[in-house]
Amino acid sequence: MKLHGYFRSSAAYRVRIGLNLKGLTVQHLPHHLRKGEQCAPTYLAINPQGLVPTLEDDNGAALTQSLAIIEWLDETHPNPPLLPKDPLRRAKVRAFALAIACDIHPVQNLKVLARLRQLGVAEEKVTEWAAWANREGLSACEALVRGEQGPFCFGDKPTIADLCLVPQLANARRFGVDVAAFPRLLEAEAAAKQMRAFTDAAPDRQPDAE
Numbered sequence: 001m002k003l004h005g006y007f008r009s010s011a012a013y014r015v016r017i018g019l020n021l022k023g024l025t026v027q028h029l030p031h032h033l034r035k036g037e038q039c040a041p042t043y044l045a046i047n048p049q050g051l052v053p054t055l056e057d058d059n060g061a062a063l064t065q066s067l068a069i070i071e072w073l074d075e076t077h078p079n080p081p082l083l084p085k086d087p088l089r090r091a092k093v094r095a096f097a098l099a100i101a102c103d104i105h106p107v108q109n110l111k112v113l114a115r116l117r118q119l120g121v122a123e124e125k126v127t128e129w130a131a132w133a134n135r136e137g138l139s140a141c142e143a144l145v146r147g148e149q150g151p152f153c154f155g156d157k158p159t160i161a162d163l164c165l166v167p168q169l170a171n172a173r174r175f176g177v178d179v180a181a182f183p184r185l186l187e188a189e190a191a192a193k194q195m196r197a198f199t200d201a202a203p204d205r206q207p208d209a210e
Contacts, residue, residue, distance in 0.1 A: 001026040004046065004054040006033045007206035010105060010167035011066040012053040016206075017163045018070045020197035022077040026055070030208035033110055067101050070160055082160045093159045096144050100164040104137030108171065127175055134172035135181075141165070142182045150184070151191035158192060166192050170203070 003019070003026040005012030019026055031037040031052055038050045046062050047054040055063045055072075063069045074082045083090050106112065108130040116126045145153045145161075153161035169189055172179055179186060192198040203209055 001058055002029055002056040003027070004029045004031055004043065004056070005052045005206075006031055006038075007203045007209045009033065009052050010171050011051070011101070013167035013170070013201055013203065014066045014101075014160075014163045015053045015055065015069050015073075016201035017166065017198055018073050018082065018160075020201050021080060021082070021158065021195075022073055024073070024077065028207060030206075032208070067097060067160065067164075070163060074160075080157065082158070082163070084154070084159065089154065092144075093154050093161050096141060096153060096161040097159075097164045099137065099141055099144065100168045104133055104141075104168060105171075108133040108175070131172075131175040131177050134168070134175055134177045138168065138172060138177070138179070138182050138185060142185050145188070146184050148184075150187050153185075153188045158195070158198075162188055162192050162198075165189060166198055 001024065003012070003015065005016070005028065007030065031040075031043060033052070037043070038047075038052060043054075044050055046056070047064050049064065051064070053064075053066055053069065055069045057063065063072055070082060083093055113126050113130060116129060117123070121129075148154050150156075152158050153165060165185060166189055169179055169182075169185065199205070
């Protein structure tokens with residue numbers, strides 16, 4: 001398998017964690033987002049959105065969107081499971097993951113911040129925007145898991161919720177957010193960082209890290 005990504009992409013970070021948890025080895029193909037390499041015609045032929053990650057399976061089929069990739073990995077390599085068996089618990093885990101992947105991440109990612117700069121927004125305000133998006137979204141995520149037994153977001157094993165949380169907390173810190181306001185999320189992050197699958201997926205451990 002081949003994983004098209006970028007070391008700092010939180011979406012690619014999620015998939016790297018998932019691959020590590022499943023014990024799968026892939027060929028990493030980096031595309032430098034700040035240099036626009038994701039817009040090269042050869043890559044757009046694989047992923048028309050010009051986003052990372054893209055996972056190519058052993059037959060050459062291209063899968064896009066991090067959560068779709070992770071669920072495909074979970075279906076094709078079911079151990080360890082990344083979603084609970086109980087339908088209600090599955091829905092809660094998915095909702096948490098989607099809160100990050102659909103509501104926090106998109107409005108503070110590189111594409112949106114670049115557009116704000118194009119519109120003449122001052123760099124200080126651009127950073128404030130990204131920090132606000134993280135702070136507001138993570139506050140809701142903290143409430144979603146406050147009553148859940150840990151140490152992970154939803155119990156004693158990592159799920160796709162944790163795969164989304166750890167990269168998003170890294171983003172929040174990068175934008176200067178005081179994450180001490182989210183003790184339950186930090187508990188889950190601390191548990192995750194005891195696992196090599198998470199630490200080996202970290203941005204600074206990637207071949208293309210700057």
